[in-house]
Amino acid sequence: MASRFAFHPACGAALALIFATAGGVAADAPVPSVRQVVLSPHAASDLMRDKVEPFVSKHCQSCHRKDKTKGELHLTRYATERDVTADFRRWKNIADFIRNGEMPPEDEPQPSIDERQGVLAAIEAIMLTEAKRNAGDPGAVLPSSLSELGNRIRGMIRSQIRKG
Numbered sequence: 001m002a003s004r005f006a007f008h009p010a011c012g013a014a015l016a017l018i019f020a021t022a023g024g025v026a027a028d029a030p031v032p033s034v035r036q037v038v039l040s041p042h043a044a045s046d047l048m049r050d051k052v053e054p055f056v057s058k059h060c061q062s063c064h065r066k067d068k069t070k071g072e073l074h075l076t077r078y079a080t081e082r083d084v085t086a087d088f089r090r091w092k093n094i095a096d097f098i099r100n101g102e103m104p105p106e107d108e109p110q111p112s113i114d115e116r117q118g119v120l121a122a123i124e125a126i127m128l129t130e131a132k133r134n135a136g137d138p139g140a141v142l143p144s145s146l147s148e149l150g151n152r153i154r155g156m157i158r159s160q161i162r163k164g
């Protein structure tokens, strides 16, 4: 991966590139192609409504809502992509918890691989929007998030497989 990444205005093109890269690294076990989760270039504006909110309401909000903030995390207060990008570090942490299978807690019903992939791809896409805004900034978050993405998704798939 080149250390400097020129942004194409179409966020979808960038995403397609990332997922193609991630998918190109052979996994140890047969897994659904990472390419299958590539998002349409025009889906960005609906990612919160279509992907993140349904996942949170199904799997997280029983413990992380306004009147019940386990770990002092109130997830339903994030309604728009802007809310997410404004709290970038927290969402990176949230994505890590989902990817590693640490949340929901193991004694709770677990999301399917597709659900996890879908929500992680959506969170990453939202973060890419933010990174794109910072593209002129040499210290921008994007390069690391690009190179980490493939590993993250593969790690997430592996941990799902281990859980069987």
Ligand code: HEC
Binding pocket: 056, 059, 060, 061, 062, 063, 064, 070, 071, 072, 073, 093, 094, 097, 098, 103, 104, 105, 108
């Ligand atoms: C059954 C209750 C329950 C559910 C459901 C649940 N969590 Fe949690 N979560 C907790 C508790 C309790 C903590 C704090 C203690 C801990 O870290 O284990 C926590 C902590 C966290 C933290 C760490 C907060 C911090 O910064 O310290 C994150 C991130 C998180 N949860 C995300 C999620 C996400 C995302 C989901 C949905 C996929 C989810 N949780 C579903 C109970 C839950």
